[in-house]
Amino acid sequence: MVRLRKSALVIAAARQRRRLRESEAAFILLAAIAGLAAGALTNVQQLIAHGIQSLLYGVTINRLSALGMIHHPWKLLALPVGGLMLMLFARGLRNRQRIPVDVVEANALHGGRIPFADNLVIASQTIISNGAGASVGLEAAYAQMGGGVASQLGQWFTLRRGDLRTLVGAGAGGAIGAAFGAPLTGAFYAFEIVIGNYTPAAIAPVMAAALSAVFVTRALGADPYLIATTAGRAFSVSDYLLYALLGLLCALFGMLIMRLVAFTELSVHGWRRIAGWKPVVGGLLLIPLAMLSPQTLSAGHGALHLDLVLRPALSFLAIVLLLKIAASVISLSFGFRGGLFFASLFLGSLIGQIFAGLVNLSPLGAFIDPNDAALVGMAALSVSIVGGPMTLAVLMLETTHDFALMGVVLTATLVSSAFTREMFGYSFSTWRLHLRGSTIRSPRDIGRLMTLTAGRIMRTDWTAVSQDMTVAEFRDRVPLGKTAKVILIDAEGHYRGIVPTAAAFHPDLDETSAVAGLATQSGIVLRRAMDIRSVLKLFDEASADELVVIDDDEQVIGVVTERHARRRYFEELEASQRELFGESG
Incomplete structure (x- = not known):
């Protein structure tokens, strides 16, 4: 019961x-x-x-x-x-x-x-x-x-x-x-x-x-992260151009930071003597930076709000910017774990304030509000490092309630996002995955295509003959109409090429000659684990309509035709599209 x-x-x-x-x-x-x-x-x-x-x-x-x-x-x-x-x-x-x-x-x-x-x-x-x-x-x-x-x-x-x-x-x-x-x-x-x-x-x-x-x-009555507030006003065309320039500057800083993290991480990885002690060494390196400025500690929530309220000198902001970049690079490279989302917001606010100060000191006669520039810089640098232009634009809108600011924020974030994609192609998370050997460039679902491998789509009903056969022996073994192509293998079973059956029956061919002379694509093979995109790329490069699949021992385990590979590829794309629009089909 x-x-x-x-x-x-x-x-x-x-x-x-x-x-x-x-x-x-x-x-x-x-x-x-x-x-x-x-x-x-x-x-x-x-x-x-x-x-x-x-x-x-x-x-x-x-x-x-x-x-x-x-x-x-x-x-x-x-x-x-x-x-x-x-x-x-x-x-x-x-x-x-x-x-x-x-x-x-x-x-x-x-x-x-x-x-x-x-x-x-x-x-x-x-x-x-x-x-x-x-x-x-x-x-x-x-x-x-x-x-x-x-x-x-x-x-x-x-x-x-x-x-x-x-x-x-x-x-x-x-x-x-x-x-x-x-x-x-x-x-x-x-x-x-x-x-x-x-x-x-x-x-x-x-x-x-x-x-x-x-x-x-x-x-729960918890205080969310503070950003800043600003007053509503109208922005001129020159303001939009200046903030677009700020977006470009933030993109350059974003790519520099990501490159610095990768370079330092790879360098530190090669230091064998401190292999197990990297976080401790990193912590020791952070101490002098924190002594110079406590704003290098943690993600920077308090420092961001403090600097926007106090409006410190440009030299102070520049020093904090350099120290904070160094602290973030050291923290991530030496084994501390965390994200760069809020750190990039803080760094962006510093870049924005410095940019506003330089513009206001220039002889051009232009003036931009340091608070506005800080908010635009926050969004633009975060977009370059984290990604998501609308995410950051909406964050600025929800925290400031300033619809006028939304226009220049969108301008800067779109410039930053487009330039970063064009010149770099990764966000911070996908860049680190790329360094580990992954092909991920975005969170889009490529798992289906990654699991659609040559080993999954191959067929096993292929015909093989020894490369030592003569043409006459081949004709006896493989009569016309039995199969369109035959795989040649050596005495150990290793792949040695593909022979079109019709080529072996050409009337001008010497029957005592070795059939191996008719073999094509002897050096072009698929591996079992190759994903469908790599398979299709190899078909295009080889201009072939059929390729063999071999294992780690160079033994033939299957055959894939270009037509079947492309059909399976488009089937998976169609299935992904159905899921994308919520269809169960």
């Missing part, structure tokens, strides 16, 4: 899951639940990180980066201590055979599937890094936990691939919306940075998650 009761419960649960997959209203409700969870987790992580900073540095009301100076320099030992904690944490994970999957990678390659342990690893490392004062933000942990919880919900309900990707994006976007108290920002973050496109079917669930997450922040 107990066994029958359990079986009935399993059947009932499966039925409910099926109903949810088929109901749009139920899916929106599930997204709202994911948003509530993401909002709660964002506030919990923020509380833990700030609690660590309070314990280590004694900060209470102010943000760590807003400190005027370090009154007790010995407290900066928290930086290498944090590095030591990360080092011990990494040693505890030594048995793990892979790098944790983040939300962008999960949606691009794995259909939204994220192992829950990966979420805990990324969030823990980020909280330790930020809590110790390293120059990284918590936004990566927020998005990871929000998207990770959504992924677990979606997997439990066995959602379709497209729905699971949408739910992961909704969870990650909800977490970012909760951090800034800005639901539209969270929604656009989901569309542009995690899902990779805007789709009619995703609008309602993503917005439901973002609104739910922000509701949690407001219900």
